[in-house]
Amino acid sequence: MKNDLDVVFKALADESRRELLDRLRTENGQTLGDLCARLSKSGAVMTRQAVSKHLAILEDANLVATIKRGREKLHYLNPVLIHEIGERWIGKFERSRLDALSTLKKELEAKNE
Amino acid sequence: MKNDLDVVFKALADESRRELLDRLRTENGQTLGDLCARLSKSGAVMTRQAVSKHLAILEDANLVATIKRGREKLHYLNPVLIHEIGERWIGKFERSRLDALSTLKKELEAKNE
DNA sequence: ACAATATGCAACCTTTTGGTTGCCTGTCAA
DNA sequence: TTGACAGGCAACCAAAAGGTTGCATATTGT
Known part of the structure; x- marks a missing residue:
């Protein structure tokens, strides 16, 4: 569980991961099975392991926090780092x-003379 | 020159590219040669081609705009998409x-009972 | 004209990334 | 206790990303 800026940006670089964050935003505390349902890679469905x-990458970037309850693992959105990127970066x-x-506008005008 | 969100996030996912944006923010309108000086990949200097x-990736993501002036190419920061990510995403x-x-706090407390 | 300067292009290489399959572990419910 | 269910782990694979070397092109100053 690192806290580096680079890890966060890299985690956000993937469409599927951003979609996962979106779905946790819509409904927080979902299990892997919940999130697995209907997550598609350009049309095709991807496996549970993917x-x-x-x-795991989102968790490592500290963008989601997890709690194990019995045999399931609940995933919670952690918007703190997203907020930090907005504030600081x-x-x-x-x-x-x-x-x-x-x-830039000035340069463009200078060029067109 | 696409305008897709994914392209922007992928462009921002690299430390070197974020550093390039930083340097254009400090001083706008630099040439490739200017930007090339002292750009390092974890200590080691990287080549002009890199x-x-x-x-090129930043330009393709529409994060930089360029103007060719004679034999040099000037690079200008385009903060619009960065702003958009902040606003919309x-x-x-x-x-x-x-x-x-x-x-999340509630769940954690519920677990510790 | 010509040498130096500024950049572009393409082939190639290595590492990382995203994904899969197969199997193992832990937990719940009948 | 014994399936069925939820998830973890590891090996493997293809494609993409990041970087390099080498050569080509265009522009400038002398």
């Missing part, structure tokens, strides 16, 4: 947003 | 942030 691996680019665009 | 590939998780945590 989903399990994705969940995206935030710093936010500051330069308008500035960057105006600079 | 940096070029990374820039992170935003929807923001809503469920406190709720998710309280749910």
Whole structure:
């Protein structure tokens, strides 16, 4: 269970994993079996083991937390790191947003003269 | 030059590429040669071609825009998609942030009884 | 014109990633 | 206790990602 920024970005880089997060957001505390149902890779359904691996990656990135209850394992969304990316990483680019665009616009106009 | 969310997330998944974005944020409109200087992969310096590939990926994801001026190619940060991820993608998780945590906390307490 | 500079393109290589199959372990319910 | 159910583990595989070397092209300054 690392906490590095790179691990989080890499975890978010996969469509299936983002879909898993979405589904936990819709309904928190699902089991592997629940999440396994109807998770598809471009149309085709993927196996339980594949989903399990994705969940392990999300858990390692600290994006989901799990609780074992009996023979099932419940998965809970942990939105803290998503929030952190928004605050710390995206935030710093936010500051330069308008500035960057105006600079680019100026350069483009200079080129077209 | 696609505009898909997946392409953007995949582009952001690499540490070197995020560093390139950081450096364009610090100083916009740099050439490949500029960006090439001192870009390292865990200590070791990487070749111009590797940096070029990374820039191509960023450009394809629409995170950088380029202008050719003579024999050099200037790279400009395009923060629009980063902003969009913050607004549309992170935003929807923001809503469920406190709720998710309280749910998880309740489950944990229930387990420890 | 010509050498140096700035970049592009393609082949190739290695590691990582996403996925599968097969089998094993633990838990619940009849 | 004995199936059936939920999940874990490990080996294996194909494709994608990251990087390199080598050569080609275009532009600039002298």
